[in-house]
Amino acid sequence: MSAAIHFYTAVTAGKNPAEGQVVRYDSVLCEEVGAPQVLKMAIQLRDDVHVDLETAAESDLAALDLMEGVPELDWARHAHSHFSIPQCLHVGLGNTAHADPFIRYSLYRNLLPYPCVGLPANARSLDVDTIMRAVYLLRPEDFPWKDAPAPTTGSALHHFLMWDTKIVGGNRASRIREVLMELHTACPKLVEYAAKLSSIETIKSALGLDRGEVSDLESATPSLLCHQTILGQRGFILGLPVGVDITYPDILFVADLECDLTQLCDPATESYQDLVRTHPREVTKPLVRISLNKFPFCAPLGVLRGQDASRLLVDIRAVKANISRLRQATYLPARLKENPVLELASQPSDIYHRMWAGDFSKQDLVLMEELHRSPESDWLVVASKASDGRFKDLVIRLVGRVAPQYLTSDQREDCASYSRSRFPVDSNGPFWLAEQIKQAQDSALDTTAAVGLVQLHERLTRNIG
Numbered sequence: 001m002s003a004a005i006h007f008y009t010a011v012t013a014g015k016n017p018a019e020g021q022v023v024r025y026d027s028v029l030c031e032e033v034g035a036p037q038v039l040k041m042a043i044q045l046r047d048d049v050h051v052d053l054e055t056a057a058e059s060d061l062a063a064l065d066l067m068e069g070v071p072e073l074d075w076a077r078h079a080h081s082h083f084s085i086p087q088c089l090h091v092g093l094g095n096t097a098h099a100d101p102f103i104r105y106s107l108y109r110n111l112l113p114y115p116c117v118g119l120p121a122n123a124r125s126l127d128v129d130t131i132m133r134a135v136y137l138l139r140p141e142d143f144p145w146k147d148a149p150a151p152t153t154g155s156a157l158h159h160f161l162m163w164d165t166k167i168v169g170g171n172r173a174s175r176i177r178e179v180l181m182e183l184h185t186a187c188p189k190l191v192e193y194a195a196k197l198s199s200i201e202t203i204k205s206a207l208g209l210d211r212g213e214v215s216d217l218e219s220a221t222p223s224l225l226c227h228q229t230i231l232g233q234r235g236f237i238l239g240l241p242v243g244v245d246i247t248y249p250d251i252l253f254v255a256d257l258e259c260d261l262t263q264l265c266d267p268a269t270e271s272y273q274d275l276v277r278t279h280p281r282e283v284t285k286p287l288v289r290i291s292l293n294k295f296p297f298c299a300p301l302g303v304l305r306g307q308d309a310s311r312l313l314v315d316i317r318a319v320k321a322n323i324s325r326l327r328q329a330t331y332l333p334a335r336l337k338e339n340p341v342l343e344l345a346s347q348p349s350d351i352y353h354r355m356w357a358g359d360f361s362k363q364d365l366v367l368m369e370e371l372h373r374s375p376e377s378d379w380l381v382v383a384s385k386a387s388d389g390r391f392k393d394l395v396i397r398l399v400g401r402v403a404p405q406y407l408t409s410d411q412r413e414d415c416a417s418y419s420r421s422r423f424p425v426d427s428n429g430p431f432w433l434a435e436q437i438k439q440a441q442d443s444a445l446d447t448t449a450a451v452g453l454v455q456l457h458e459r460l461t462r463n464i465g
Helices: 055-056 072-083 095-109 129-137 155-161 172-187 188-195 200-206 305-312 316-328 332-338 363-374 376-383 388-400 408-421 429-444 451-461
Strands: 004-013 021-031 038-040 089-092 125-129 222-225 236-244 251-256 287-291 297-300
Touching: 004 072, 004 095, 004 172, 021 072, 021 095, 021 172, 038 072, 089 095, 089 172, 095 125, 095 129, 095 388, 125 129, 129 172, 129 188, 129 222, 129 297, 172 188, 200 297, 236 287, 236 316, 236 332, 236 429, 316 332, 363 376, 363 388, 376 388, 388 408
Parallel strands: 004 089, 089 125
Antiparallel strands: 004 021, 021 038, 222 236, 222 297, 236 251, 251 287
8 A cells, every 4th residue: 555645636838748837736645644735836837838829718727827836946846756755656637648748847857856768666656537437438337427528528527527626726636536535435446456556567567567578478468458548449448468669668569459460460571560550540450559657547358247348349259369369479579579660759859858868877867966956056067067968958948947147148048049939930920929919818808817818918028029
């Protein structure tokens, strides 16, 4: 049992985790001794984060004053203290698909010692969204919110469950705690099972991996895997693990047991790249990439009752035949190691996008701790000792945000130039800016609570005008 449980939620801004940030963070930390530690933080929007006005008007951002709050660095230090608690179970709602990447990039951007690739060995996470999907899928009679939107609608169900905890009101992490308790009351066995498989190590073990690898298909466990990011039209997959990416060991490839596996099991097949699914509609492609660092729900096929199989249109006989066929292809795990099939989307060369370039060395992690103990005037000196080139570049950006007086004029201009480059000005420059400002002002008039939109036009003027 975990010594601590940390409930949290985050509101984010920006088009992606590398260029965006967390702007609101609610958390409740429950430890074995003492009262829960409740925290609600507003985080100032960095000057280099562009917020699309239409997106802001239709989201929680409209109700937030994005110019108020603590600097991102101050919040990131709080977040790091939470996510580095040994054996702590971190619980969110939709966190693994959305908030967690923003949090991880924030720790990287602010040079807080945390792995860039993979997760700490003691990391434990539970996504209530994933459990709700599993209950709705496997035990629909136990789903506690009968009149609610289906979990597959994502944001609609979240809005339904969080209605009483508006963004400008109470602590949303407290509400997530209540939702988990309601779900546990309705379906205790499945929720407790999910909590037991809340680390990457326990998930890999349940899938029959050998020291994190697929050593042979006989020992791999055919499983039902459920997560909103899984590329399938029904929100889950019945799959058998066939390989782990050699560069990113938390990325697993499973064979979809409801697919035609002829090509996959043909020893004459030279390349597996065309067999990898890249879109939910590509249901005929049998290789499906599963990010274990998103902590999918994982259960043996026995969890699927006869009535469930009928309801979900699963042909169990065909699934068992495919398991047998795969296990006869004994060469497959070795072939997948020799022929990597992972293709990550190309990323900009900018330093903010290079978190996945690899983990920092132990020596550089020690320097990060030294950096956060040192006065801002010493940060560039600390950075000069680092072996990883990303370290100094990130420190310059960090100093540019919190203490620009310690940078040279050229370094300050580079930081300012980067911030300006984040705002997409087209060839109609002044006309575009005027239209954006008018859009922000109109939105503020239409929505009296849109304090964030009231501020955004001033920010556009400051950064571009």
